[in-house]
Amino acid sequence: MSIWKPWLAVWLCCLATVMGMAQDSLLSKSDIIKLDFNTLANKRARVRSKDPALMPAYEQLLQDADKLLDYAPVSVMQKNGIPPSGDKHDYMSIAPYFWPDPSKPNGLPYINKDGVVNPEVRQYTDKTNLPVVCNNIYLLSLAWYFSNDEKYARHASRLAEVWFLDTATRMNPNLNYGQAVKGVTEGRAEGLIDSRFFIWAIDGIRLLHTSRYWTARDQASMKQWFSAFLSWMQASGIAQKEMNSKNNHGVWYDAQSLAMALFADSVELAGKIVQRAADRLDRQMGTSGLFPLELTRTTSLHYSVFILNAFVVVAELSQQTSVNLWTLETPSGKSLKRALQVILPFTTREKPWPWPQIHEFNFYNAVPLLVADISKFHCLSCTEALKNIEGKNYERSLFMLL
Secondary structure, eight states: OOSOOOOHHHHHHHHHHHTTOOTTTTOOGGGGOOOOHHHHHHHHHHHHTTOTTTHHHHHHHHHHHHHHTTOOOOOGGGOSSOOTTSOTTSOEEEOTTEEOOTTSTTOOSOEEOTTOOOGGGGGSHHHHHHHHHHHHHHHHHHHHHHHOOHHHHHHHHHHHIIIIIOTTTOOOSOOTEEEEBTTTBSOOGGGGGGGGGHHHHHHHHHHHTTSTTSOHHHHHHHHHHHHHHHHHHHHOHHHHHHHTOSSHHHHHHHHHHHHHHHHTTOHHHHHHHHHHHHHHHHHHSOTTSSOHHHHTSTBHHHHHHHHHHHHHHHHHHHTTSSOOTTTOOOTTSOOHHHHHHHHHHHHTTSSOOOSOBOSOOOGGGGHHHHHHHHHHHOOSSHHHHHHHHHGGGGGGOGGGGO
16 A cells, blocks of 8 residues: 555645644653753752742643543554555654645645645654654653652553554664655655654653563663664664764754663763764854854754754763763864854844744743753853743743753
8 A cells, every 4th residue: 555645635724724833843842851860860859858949840740741641552553554664563754844746736746845844744643643652751751750659650651662662563663764755755864853752752761660660671672672773773774864964963863873872771882972973063063153054944043943952962961971062172163062152142032033934933942952051051041031931830840840
């Protein structure tokens, strides 16, 4: 069976609602926050001593997690289409910025509209389910970690088992059919941007290891799954092309492969990945402190923040290796600290963004950068910026616990 479906009816009925939809609009706020486990342990101790500064955020976390207890496990087996391999266990998605060609009777081959998401993306449920299940594993595991209530660990474990481990429902550890372009290719290197959410699933799984609902066998099986996916990332031609990408895609490749390498105890490989990311910083960052290839995008503020979110993940993980990206300065004088300083007045709205941004920027995407500025570089204005983003919900925001 072909993976392609008739497109015209869906396109016309959804067009009006999606023109402003960002690529990551389906994500919840927590998906972009990489855990610092030392900070997390400190916050948990404060919660257990009922620190009034953290209790509103803790209570909100439990309220959110309670709602997720009704979220049924999902898997790659739920999609209607069949991947080109013929195996439903293979993940598949379509490229978000490619649309039917109105000049062609069947719309093929699809054409690019940078920054404008094709609503057909939602038809491929792997694309929509993956970030949600990773986010829910993460949130439920955090609720378990802070509360010690096993109901959260039980459900997080079940979600992980269905997506990753159960032989009847598990995803095969590859991304051969990610971000396909109809009429052009069955899968693209760019598809690996879809799997960046594994970073947060791994964080959640790391929190589960002391729960009675997450066994040593589960842990070993999960390490085996991510080791297999990491091996695919190193051997696949599609993945190698993504590794060689010169924009945010290359950095996100490093961020997720680094998370997997450390989870699978591949410390030597992890060190090499951090050094590769440092080399990217040296090459991709301009002398202004911004990233020229991201500035060419139609949503250039979004992508300028997006690439730094990836570098922040790498930097957080780099502390487990011999190269610390937080403090590193490259041979040409580039540094993550400098990049964060340069983007800061735009993410705090002190300065207007002068480059293309065809959609209104979601300032919450800058939260991990502001949190990093506070925790690593003692930014004095960042707390006020976070308060402006969250408004009356500031004290109940998840990042207060992270």
